[in-house]
Amino acid sequence: MPSHEENEMYMVKEAQRLRKSDPCAAMAWIITAKTLYPNAFNLQYEAYLLERDGQNYEEAAKCFSAIATNFQNQHTELWQEINSLTNALRNENETTPEHEFYVKMYKHLTPEVQHNIFMHTINHSADNLERIYIYILMFNKFPKSAITQAPRLLEMLAEGMKTEPDLYQRILVEEVLPMIQNKPPELSPNLACRLYTSSLEFYLRQIMDESDTADAWKNIFKVLMICGQMMGWEPFLPFSKHVNQNVYWEKLVDILSGSPAGSSQVLFYATTLFIYSLHGYIRNCKLKIEDAEVSHVLVEGFMEWSPEGDGSDVPSMEPPKFSLTTAISPELSKAFLHAAQCWQLLNTDQFQRDFSQLMLALPLAPWISRFLFDLAIYFGHRDEANKLLADMTTQSSLVQSLQILSLNLMQGSMTLQGFQCILKILSELPTTQGQLLENMSLKGHRHMVFLPLTRSALVQYCVGAIISRLSRKVLEPNCPDRLLGDILVLQQLNLLNDVLLTQQIFNLIKQRKSFNLRTLSTYIINIDLLEELSHIWNSQQEDNFELTSSPISSGTPTATTVAGGSQSRRIGTRGADKGARDEFRAITRQQIARCNENVITLLANFINQEHLMLAQHIFGISQPVETIVIK
Numbered sequence: 001m002p003s004h005e006e007n008e009m010y011m012v013k014e015a016q017r018l019r020k021s022d023p024c025a026a027m028a029w030i031i032t033a034k035t036l037y038p039n040a041f042n043l044q045y046e047a048y049l050l051e052r053d054g055q056n057y058e059e060a061a062k063c064f065s066a067i068a069t070n071f072q073n074q075h076t077e078l079w080q081e082i083n084s085l086t087n088a089l090r091n092e093n094e095t096t097p098e099h100e101f102y103v104k105m106y107k108h109l110t111p112e113v114q115h116n117i118f119m120h121t122i123n124h125s126a127d128n129l130e131r132i133y134i135y136i137l138m139f140n141k142f143p144k145s146a147i148t149q150a151p152r153l154l155e156m157l158a159e160g161m162k163t164e165p166d167l168y169q170r171i172l173v174e175e176v177l178p179m180i181q182n183k184p185p186e187l188s189p190n191l192a193c194r195l196y197t198s199s200l201e202f203y204l205r206q207i208m209d210e211s212d213t214a215d216a217w218k219n220i221f222k223v224l225m226i227c228g229q230m231m232g233w234e235p236f237l238p239f240s241k242h243v244n245q246n247v248y249w250e251k252l253v254d255i256l257s258g259s260p261a262g263s264s265q266v267l268f269y270a271t272t273l274f275i276y277s278l279h280g281y282i283r284n285c286k287l288k289i290e291d292a293e294v295s296h297v298l299v300e301g302f303m304e305w306s307p308e309g310d311g312s313d314v315p316s317m318e319p320p321k322f323s324l325t326t327a328i329s330p331e332l333s334k335a336f337l338h339a340a341q342c343w344q345l346l347n348t349d350q351f352q353r354d355f356s357q358l359m360l361a362l363p364l365a366p367w368i369s370r371f372l373f374d375l376a377i378y379f380g381h382r383d384e385a386n387k388l389l390a391d392m393t394t395q396s397s398l399v400q401s402l403q404i405l406s407l408n409l410m411q412g413s414m415t416l417q418g419f420q421c422i423l424k425i426l427s428e429l430p431t432t433q434g435q436l437l438e439n440m441s442l443k444g445h446r447h448m449v450f451l452p453l454t455r456s457a458l459v460q461y462c463v464g465a466i467i468s469r470l471s472r473k474v475l476e477p478n479c480p481d482r483l484l485g486d487i488l489v490l491q492q493l494n495l496l497n498d499v500l501l502t503q504q505i506f507n508l509i510k511q512r513k514s515f516n517l518r519t520l521s522t523y524i525i526n527i528d529l530l531e532e533l534s535h536i537w538n539s540q541q542e543d544n545f546e547l548t549s550s551p552i553s554s555g556t557p558t559a560t561t562v563a564g565g566s567q568s569r570r571i572g573t574r575g576a577d578k579g580a581r582d583e584f585r586a587i588t589r590q591q592i593a594r595c596n597e598n599v600i601t602l603l604a605n606f607i608n609q610e611h612l613m614l615a616q617h618i619f620g621i622s623q624p625v626e627t628i629v630i631k
Contacts, residue, residue, distance in 0.1 A: 019049070019050060019053065023050060023053075023054060026050055027047075027050055041067065041071045041075055041078075044063065044066055044067045044070070044071070045067055045075070045077055045078070047063050048060060048063035048064055048067060048081075051063055052101065052105075055101060057101065057104040057105045057107075057108055058108045060101075060105050060108075061105050061106075061108035061109050062108075064081070064105065064109065064113075065109055065110060065113045068082070068113055068116065068117060068120075069113065069116075079124070082117055082120070082121055083121075084098070084102060085102045085105070085106060085117065086117070086118070086121055086134060086137065088101075088102035088103050088106075089102070089103065089106060089137055089141075090133060090137055111142075114141065114142075115138070115142055115145065118134055118135075118137065118138035118141070118142075119138075121134050122134050122135060122138075128156055128159065128160055129160065129167075131156060132153060132156055132157065132160070132171060135149060135152075135153040135156075136153075136171075136175050136176065136179070139153075139179050139180075140179070143179070146179060146180050146183070146185070147183060147185065150176075150180050150184075150185040151185050151186075151187060151191075153176065154172075154176070154185075154187065154191065154195060155191065157171060157172050157176065157195070158191060158194050158195060158198070161194075161198055165198065165201070166202075168198075169198050169199065169201065169202040170202065172195065172198060172199060172202075173199050173202050173203070173219065173223065177199070177223060177226055180226070181222070181226050184226050184227075184229045184230045185230065186230060186231075186232075187230040187231065189231050189264055192227045192230040192231050193227070193264060193268065195227060196223060196224065196227040196268060197358060197361055197362070199220070199223040199227075200220060200223070200272070200275075200362060201361065201362055201363065203216045203217075203219055203220045203223075204275070204362060204363055204364070205363060207279060208363065213279070213283075214241050217239050217241070217276060217279075218239045220239070220272065220276075221236070221237075221238055221239035221272070222238075222239070224236060224268065224269070224272055225238070227268075228265070228268075231264070231265070233265040234255055234258075234265070236251065236252075236255075236269050236272075237251050245273075245276075245277060245280075245334060245335070245338045246338075248273050248276075248338075249273065249338060249341060249342075252266070252269055252270055252273055252342075255269060256270075256345075261350045262350040262351065262354075264354075266351070267346070267351050267354055267355065267358075270342050270345055270346050270351070271342075271346065271355060271358055273338070273342050274339055274342035274343060274346060275362075275364070277335050277336075277338035277339035277342060278335075278339045278364075278367055278368075278371055279367070280331075280335035280338075280339075281332060281335035281336045281339055281371065282367050282370065282371075284296075284328055284331050284332050284335060285297075285332065285450075287326075287328050287452065289432055289434055289452060289454060290432050290433065290434070292430075292431075292432045294430075294432055294434070294452045294453055294454055295399070295452070295453050296326070296328065296332065296450040296451060296452050296453070297399055297402055297403065297406075297450070297451050297453065298336075298374045298377065298378070298406075298448055298449070298450055298451075299377075299402060299403070299405075299406035299409075299448070299449050299451045299461065300377065300406045300407075300409040300410045300446075300448065300449070301320075301323050301439075301440060301441070301442060301446070301447040301448055301449045302409070302440055302441040302442075302464045302465075302467075302468045303441065303442070303443070303444070303446075303468070304441045304442060304443040304444070304497075304498075304500075305441075305471045305474075305498055305500055305501040305504075306443070306444075306500060307475065307500070307504065318445070319378070319379070320378060320380075320445070320446040320447050320448050321442070321445060321446075321447040321448070322336075322447065322448050322449075322450070323439040323440065323442060323447050323448065323449045324438070324439055325437040325438060325439050325440065325449050325450060325451070326437065326450060326452060328450065329450050332450050333448075333450070336374065336378075339371060340375055340378070343371075343375065369388065369391065369392050370392075372388055373385060373388040373389060373392060373403070376388055377403075377406065377407065377410060377448075378448060380410060380446075382407060382410060382411055385407055385410075386407065389403055389404070389407070397424065397428065398424075398425060398428045398430075398453065399453070401421040401424040401425050401428075402421070402425060402451070402453075402458070402461070404417060404418060404421045405418050405421040405422060405425070405461075405462075405465055408421075408465075409465060409468065413469075414465065414469045414618055416615075416619065418465070419611075419614075419615060419618060419619075422462045422465060422466065422607065423607070423608065423611060425458055425461075425462055426458075426459070426462060426604050426607060426608060429455045429458055429459070429604065430453055430454060430455055430458075431455070432453075432454045432455060433454060433455050433456055433600075434452055434454025434455060434456040434457050435454075435456055435457075436456050436457070436460055436493065436494070437449070437451075437452075437456075437457055437460060440460065440461070440464055440494065440497070441464065441494075441497055441498065449461075455600060456600050459493070459600045459603060459604050460493055460494070460600075462604075462607065463490050463493050463494075463603055463607070464494070466490060466607065466614060466618075467487060467490050467491070467498070467501075469618050470483060470486070470487050470490075470614075470617055470618065471487065471498075471501055473617070474487070474501065474504055474505065474508070475504075479508065480617075481512075481515050481516040481517070482516060482518065482613065482617075483617045484505050484508060484509065484515075485515075485516065485517045485518060485519050485520075486519065486610065486613065486614065486617065487501070487505060488502070488505060488517075488519075488524065488529060489519050489523045489524060489603070489606055490603060490606075491505075491526075491529070492524070492525070492526040492529065492599055492602075492603065493599060493600075493603055495526060495528060495529070502529075506532055506536065509536060510536055513546065514546035514547070514548065515546075515547055515548070516548040517533070517547060517548065518548065519606075520533070520547075520587060520591070521587050521590065521591065523602060523603075523606050524591055525591050525592075525594040525595050525597055525599070525602065526595070526599075527592060527595050530588055530591055530592060533547075533588075534584075534588055537584055547584070
């Protein structure tokens with residue numbers, strides 16, 4: 001006599017044989033078998049297959065519910081169907097008949113069965129990524145389940161980031177956090193901080209790759225709020241690019257005042273504000289000028305010359321000011337100072353260790369190295385700045401030469417290396433002309449300048465560096481004519497900004513019986529200087545004043561006219577030299593005719609061709625320095 005199992009299998013096989021050719025007869029066999037053997041999986045599953053193949057969504061859902069409820073773990077066939085169902089739900093936009101059936105059948109399942117299917121799949125899947133996707137699917141279908149299940153999902157994401165950070169970070173910020181933002185679950189501080197750090201890393205990569213970064217910062221501040229809610233923190237301010245950074249800083253100070261030492265809340269709020277300010281600083285260091293993207297470099301400004309000295313030898317306890325040299329200077333200086341404030345807070349004993357670990361985890365190395373160098377020169381930490389400069393490898397030789405020159409000026413003297421940097425800068429001048437800058441020299445207070453890397457600004461800075469060194473010698477006894485004359489040539493770039501120095505030089509000229517202005521017919525083309533020289537020459541006629549100059553030049557300086565000391569012509573103010581007046585007038589007219597020449601190019605050529613004499617003025621020696629031709 002056949003056993004129950006044999007009878008059951010016989011009926012199943014008969015139903016399978018007739019399923020395609022005679023579905024009604026197959027169903028009759030199944031109904032009979034289910035009556036005899038109501039707890040048999042094979043019969044229940046065969047009934048489901050009949051309804052599935054017949055596209056009977058509602059009846060198939062009843063059969064599926066029965067087997068999913070009563071036979072949860074024992075049968076491979078059931079799990080294959082559950083996988084097909086969940087795959088269809090994850091890809092609802094696909095329009096294949098198979099996907100369409102599962103999606104429609106799912107809608108006829110009871111909510112309890114729907115939820116159980118997700119949970120059973122999660123609990124029995126060996127693939128971490130697969131379980132994460134099922135969690136996301138379940139949260140979309142059952143939002144309330146996130147309240148209890150989100151912590152487990154977030155732990156799985158944090159674990160996955162150890163092996164595939166890019167993938168799991170994207171899932172976290174793009175799919176998971178938006179689903180839980182309205183009611184974030186409570187998490188341990190360690191997990192919440194890890195998730196925020198990973199989200200921050202994800203968005204920072206976006207910021208470094210994109211030009212429009214407002215959305216990324218909006219999302220960073222939103223994630224910060226979510227993670228703060230997870231740990232019960234006092235809310236920070238939402239992001240708005242129109243909010244002054246002072247408002248964020250004041251909120252941070254307010255939170256700091258009510259927090260214990262080393263508070264994670266302050267650490268992460270301050271870190272976010274630091275990176276936001278740092279990004280604003282780095283981003284604004286580039287500006288479009290004449291259809292070209294021009295970088296700005298933070299450099300030491302010049303002290304305005306004074307007969308009592310410029311005060312550069314007296315150390316000041318006050319931090320330097322920022323000169324408003326360009327339209328972007330105010331925004332740059334604010335971002336830099338806010339970043340500096342946060343940096344100083346985060347490097348106190350209570351935060352330094354954790355903050356250092358955070359910085360290592362984030363892709364900020366290029367920004368940080370630039371910021372730390374600028375911070376060192378801002379505070380006047382010369383040794384630290386030199387060390388940081390030696391470690392920086394990503395910048396151009398032009399920027400490096402400019403920074404070395406700035407460090408020379410910060411220490412109050414110019415080395416031969418600094419002077420060579422001037423020649424290197426002039427040899428690498430960019431094509432973008434730009435404009436001359438205001439406020440490069442200030443009175444009585446150390447200050448910083450954001451220098452655009454344009455042709456005009458770079459030559460102006462090199463000229464200012466040389467003048468700042470040479471002007472100290474003006475008050476020395478027996479200051480050489482050649483030094484005073486060379487300063488006058490350089491003064492043509494910013495004559496109005498150095499009125500006291502110019503007046504002092506002319507006073508010295510008036511006190512002398514003769515003056516060797518060898519550069520007059522070659523390099524002096526400024527009308528104000530020429531008028532003053534004419535006035536001195538005309539007013540000294542009774543004193544036998546002699547003005548020594550090179551012969552009349554054809555315009556463009558050459559090696560012959562520059563070095564032509566033996567060809568110098570002495571023009572006296574007495575009538576004995578009957579052609580003197582006519583010759584002086586001819587020289588003056590010639591130079592006035594050149595007043596519209598490009599003074600930037602003129603002075604760049606002057607420094608290049610006269611570099612040996614300038615080096616002798618500065619260092620007291622005539623030392624060969626490689627000549628650079630400025631075109």
